[in-house]
Amino acid sequence: MSSPRKDTNVDMQLLGKPSSPSRNGEMIVDENYDPHLHRNRPHPTTNFETLVHLLKGSLGTGILAMPQAFYNSGYLSGVINTILIGILCTYCLHVLVQAQYVLCKRHRVPILTYPISMKMALEEGPQCLRPFSRYAIVIVDGFMIVYQLGICCVYIVFVATNIKQLVDVYLTLDVKIHCLILLVPLIGINMIRNLKILAPFSSLANVITFVGIGMILYYILDDLPPLSEREAFADIGKFPLFFGTTLFALEAVGVIIALENNMATPKSFGGPCGVLNVGMIVIVALYAGMGFLGYLKYGAESLGSITLNLPENEILSQSIRVLFAIAIFISYGLQCYVPVDIIWNVYLVDRYKDSNKKLVYEMLVRIVVVIVTFLLAVAIPRLGLFISLFGALCLSALGIAFPAIMEICVLWPDKLGPGKLILWKDIILILFGIIGLVAGTYTSVRDIVYSFQ
Template sequence: MDDKDGIKLEEKPKYNAVPINDQEYDDDYDPHQHRQVDKPTTNMETLVHILKGALGTGILAMPEAFKNSGYVNGIISTLLIGALCVYCLQILIRSQYILCKRHRVPILTYPESMKLALQEGPHFLRWLANPSTWIVDGFLILYQFGICCVYIVFVATNVKQIVDAYLVTLDVKVHIVILILPFTLIFLIRNLKLLAPFSQFGNIITFVALGMICYYLFQDMPSIDERTMVASAGTYPLYFGTVLFALQAVGVMISLENNMQNPKKFNGWLGVLSIGIAIVTILYVIIGFFGYLKYGDAALGSVTLNIPQDQVLAVIIKALFSVAVYFSYALQGYVPVEIIWKNYIQKKHPDIKHPVVCEYGVRVVVVIVTFLLAVLIPRLGLFISLFGALCLSMLGLLFPAVMEICVLYPNNYGKFNYVIIKCVVIMIIGVIGFCSGTYTSVRDIILSFQ
């Protein structure tokens, strides 16, 4: 079977029931065994990438997130959102596996999976099948571009503080321009296997720098009575967007699973994904709670901006985090390049000459575009909340729930149709987060110019 958009699938009778795990299938086709990855990553390398992808600017924004939620609300909500993020990613990956097995293909991208699910789901949703490819790709590219822009601004802002204190005062835009060359060089690394050592080094730097930050956080700590347990409901959407931005790196997680040597170890409650996100969530709670306890309403979009500028230890911390986030840029940028290059350029021009050179060209263009956008980003914390609410409420919550409903259609929703009830609740959370978080972030960005 060959559909209009070029997704090639073997003719395969549809199952009357869609089981939850692959052991329940009569068909012995296992998509994982038919994947062909040039340089697959091991379980440990994948875990390293998860930690590196999640321990970026998001964890440094958690004190400000707790300011917008209150410390009790922040602790409980972060743990719940972490569990929800893992569960929704598991839904997404499991649904993709079911579709691959049903259609006897080794791998499907997120947009392809969404399209196939909608084609086979409830009739009133099927008209969304074709536009869903563009919608999912659009959100993925926008989000990953947003992350890359935030990373650039983060590095440039911290470098500016160091240079201002010891050398000469320059506009942050000048630092952004200077950083184009080093960011371009690391972005020319084309596969995840080669990025693994950089991610490992970045993780080591991050943990060392987090330990150093704790030195500042635990000094002269004020009484907890001076901090708010539950903040105003009006600021909670900013918290929600920040935490989603930090935890729900959908595009990266799917790419990591697709490139694993043993992808069966990725999913499940004791899988690589769950372990990685559990570690990250606990670290987010620690930094968020103690960062808010230390700085209160003065907490900024990155806790590195709160620590003193004129102390050697503070300079080292900012330098270490800047290097770690610099390494993360290549991992986050991997997703939009993969989408643009493989899904659009290669698919439409399969006989393109010098494909490696052309891919390098795409990578250079992506770097330039993210740097141009970074110049326009005025507020680090607000843009973190905006991209989290705008993109990840859809990619990480709403779309996986819709996909599961479609994949399990028509008669596999469990007792009392609990799957539909569960997915509808997730969809409602996603829509509320999308609307409230986007509105609040855009409103505060506009107000910041006044």
């Protein structure tokens, strides 16, 4: 996970006027400038390393929630729509990466962050959108912060719920008590300010995750019921929950941008056989397979994490819960790094740069962020609904609507294709993102409220 403000010098330059020369207010683009050739990354990744990072970054709590997602859609609808959502996510990521490339080329800079790209695109787009450019950075950062905090909440609930199942054999405690017990260790891991220190733990977490998934498949494939006992299509009213969960599982826009920015050969990221397409094909296949098999095994009893469906008293299943609890706990530190980095380095650090207590203030920010995620987790300890809520609320915007808006602005006004076909296509994507956001958020919030009644 890389910092969204890693290239501070580039960001500060682009907060002012465009760096490209202009004539009569019109931008002059140097077609010979290739941003990819001017990137100077200290430790660039190879194509294979990028693919591995992409796969590892996508195998977390999302894949464990897919059986319940398939319960909300039906097995046939689940398979088809997981593939369609995967295609949609992949296409929108291509749109975002290509739009950023055009902006980099136009402004003669090697790398741009997502918020800065959005601001610059709106400044150059249709007149009706330009006034929003002044809010673009705050809006994109806001969605990123909410999404990352949402992931942290999901992780707290996941770890607490799995530990509860382990401990319930000996002592029954409310899941909120387990969340409280986790608070101090979570604050401790979030005090780590250097990602290099977390990197070895992250590698351990990834190994644990792959081993755990293999052990889960052992349980799933044992004595599967006939397909006729499961619904091919579920009630349409539950589909927004499926959409939110699947989007949460598949969409990793922040990670994707960071990986592409850090590649030694970024041109290999896109393309029909590029790293993104290959990685997403594998990811979609894994998610669809886990969702289908998990739902086939557990049906309507599928819970927010498939680990919660495993037998409670068997040593193997208990080992799986311990493994995933450790892996997700370690991952909390990485996920929490992003909102802390945005809040502190973008919005607060300048206020305290000359203070002798600068480090103290940063530590306070880290503690407050953990406490906020803890309070949200305690307030709404509903793992599946949490995942669906934050998937629909944030990723419908970050992963679908915003890339489409950016493409319109970057290609405005005369590069939108015959009959402005790209414009109409992007409008459809924007509407789809808005509908997904509203419907998914409404359904998740409604079911969260119902779960307390």
